[in-house]
Amino acid sequence: MSWLMMAMEKCKVSKRIREVMNSTVAGIDLGDSESLATVLSPMGDVVKRFSFKMNDEGLALLAENVPRDARIAFEATMMAYPFSRSLRSLGYSDITVAHPTELAWIVKSKRKHDKIDSLKIARLHLVGMLPESHLLSKEEQMKRDLLVQRVKIGQEMGRMKASVISYLKREGVYDALPKSADNFSLARRRAILSLRFNDDRDLVMRTLMDRLDFLQKQRAPLEERVKALVKESDEVKLLMTIPGVDYYLASLLCSYIGDIERFPDSDHLASFFGIIPESKDSSRVRRRGKMSKDGPPMGRWALSIMVDTVMRTNPCIREYYQHHKKRMGSGSLAHVKAMRKLLRMVDHMLRTGEHWRWEDAELTGKKVSKLEAEGGEDA
Numbered sequence: 001m002s003w004l005m006m007a008m009e010k011c012k013v014s015k016r017i018r019e020v021m022n023s024t025v026a027g028i029d030l031g032d033s034e035s036l037a038t039v040l041s042p043m044g045d046v047v048k049r050f051s052f053k054m055n056d057e058g059l060a061l062l063a064e065n066v067p068r069d070a071r072i073a074f075e076a077t078m079m080a081y082p083f084s085r086s087l088r089s090l091g092y093s094d095i096t097v098a099h100p101t102e103l104a105w106i107v108k109s110k111r112k113h114d115k116i117d118s119l120k121i122a123r124l125h126l127v128g129m130l131p132e133s134h135l136l137s138k139e140e141q142m143k144r145d146l147l148v149q150r151v152k153i154g155q156e157m158g159r160m161k162a163s164v165i166s167y168l169k170r171e172g173v174y175d176a177l178p179k180s181a182d183n184f185s186l187a188r189r190r191a192i193l194s195l196r197f198n199d200d201r202d203l204v205m206r207t208l209m210d211r212l213d214f215l216q217k218q219r220a221p222l223e224e225r226v227k228a229l230v231k232e233s234d235e236v237k238l239l240m241t242i243p244g245v246d247y248y249l250a251s252l253l254c255s256y257i258g259d260i261e262r263f264p265d266s267d268h269l270a271s272f273f274g275i276i277p278e279s280k281d282s283s284r285v286r287r288r289g290k291m292s293k294d295g296p297p298m299g300r301w302a303l304s305i306m307v308d309t310v311m312r313t314n315p316c317i318r319e320y321y322q323h324h325k326k327r328m329g330s331g332s333l334a335h336v337k338a339m340r341k342l343l344r345m346v347d348h349m350l351r352t353g354e355h356w357r358w359e360d361a362e363l364t365g366k367k368v369s370k371l372e373a374e375g376g377e378d379a
Contacts, residue, residue, distance in 0.1 A: 023094070026066045027122025028074040029115075030083060034058075035074075038118040039066060040126055049115065054079065063090050073125035075117075076100050076133040084135055096125060099133040134262065140255070143229055147252045148298055150222045157215045164208050168192070171201065184212075226251060231372055234353075239346065240371075241355040241364045244309035247371045249302060256299035257350065266347040273300050275339050300339075307338050314358055317342060 024047070025040045032054065039048040048065055052058035066072070072087060073096040074080065080097055087095055098121060124130040136144060165183060168174040173195060178187045193209060196202060230236045230251040239250035256273075263269040270276050274295030311318045320341055325334035349356065355364075 024067055024070040025122050025126045026070050026072045027118045027120070027125060028072065028083075029118040029121070030054075030074050030077050030079045032079060035079075035083075036115060036118050037062060037066065038115065038122045039070070040122045044123065044126055046119070049118070054083070059086055059090060066092075068092060070094070071096065071125060073098060073121050073130055075121065076135070080133075081135060081141065085138070096130055097133045097135050098124075099131040134258070136258075140258065143226075143251075144255045146222055146226055146229070147248075147255055150219065150226060150248070151252070151298060151301075153215055153219045153222065157212065157219070160208070160212045160215060164192070164212065167204070167208065171197070223248070227371060235350060237368060237371075238349055238353065238355065240367050241349075241359040242306075242310060243313045243356075243358070243360050243363055245306060246367060249306055249309070252302045253299065253306065253346070256296055256302070257346075260347065260350040263347070266344045269347050270340050270343055271295075273303060273339075273343065275300065275303070275336055275343070303339050303343060304335070307335065307342050310342060311338065316358070 023042060025042075026037050027040070028035055028037045034051055034053055035058075036051050037049070038046060041047050050061070050065060052061045068091045070092070071094045072092055074083065075098045077100070084095055084097065121130065161184060165174065168177070177191050178185075180188050182188070189209075192205070195205060197205070226248060230247055233251065233254065235254045235257075236247060236250045239245055239253065240247060242250075257263075257269070260269075263272065267276070272295050307317070307321075311321060317338055321334050321338040323334075324337040325331050328334055328337075345356075348354065
């Protein structure tokens with residue numbers, strides 16, 4: 001970078017600093033029905049403090065008391081998404097959402113109420129020390145909702161299938177079913193539906209299978225919609241080069257990662273997923289605790305499933321897991337180590353656009369073809 005460009009960049013930064021120093025700041029403690037705002041002057045003095053309803057009338061009151069060029073901050077709660085959209089519709093653009101776990105000290109404060117919370121948020125934002133949280137766009141949020149709903153239905157189906165198998169084993173008819181690698185193949189389903197006990201067990205069996213059928217019918221449109229949304233995603237197709245990873249698992253992980261460039265490196269990405277150990281360092285003593293689990297549980301679940309899948313076919317990840325299991329004496333700790341190693345590989349793939357090093361090109365082609373085919377089956 002030339003000296004002229006460096007000087008121009010420095011001027012831009014200085015201009016931004018001046019804008020920040022001369023702007024009004026509003027810290028808001030959000031509530032479901034009513035919120036409280038504390039407005040600070042550029043010097044940090046409390047200019048206004050007022051409550052407002054979380055409706056059109058309340059938002060109009062907020063707009064009357066907070067200038068459009070103000071820097072607004074609030075904590076990421078259930079109301080963060082609708083409130084953020086409302087602010088943007090009113091003309092506010094400088095909006096910061098605080099990371100809830102990083103602001104845990106607010107909860108632990110001996111003096112806790114809305115006035116103190118909104119004031120602390122405003123003061124932290126005034127001096128640029130507010131830990132930010134990432135909000136999804138409306139399109140990203142809808143895609144995430146589809147994927148999460150599909151996960152929940154899949155988990156319900158898993159529990160229901162386990163209930164059916166348990167019931168059949170208890171009644172001594174499970175071994176009489178047609179042999180199949182799939183417990184619920186078409187032949188097995190027909191055999192289960194044709195079972196007759198000639199008592200109330202028939203009613204129990206019918207309700208169990210009806211509930212399973214209902215969940216399967218709910219899952220189908222979700223899968224088709226997810227397929228339609230991810231067909232044009234290069235990131236999803238890139239992760240599908242990993243054997244065992246289909247469009248659904250790839251799209252679920254990508255929905256949590258988002259733009260990989262928002263993470264400076266793979267360590268920050270691992271921190272986001274909560275798979276780094278808690279640190280309690282003092283002087284020269286380094287203490288490492290359990291996995292932090294600060295990140296999204298569903299994203300961590302997807303990464304865990306991906307590791308289990310990859311270990312079946314990839315000797316590198318499997319040997320890495322076995323090495324740490326032997327060294328640490330714990331399968332769960334070794335599993336977290338493997339998750340982090342795989343995440344480093346995923347981070348590299350998304351940043352460089354490189355395919356999986358051990359890709360099976362023919363298998364990848366089949367998965368992509370099924371994804372792009374109308375009404376194709378799962379990869």
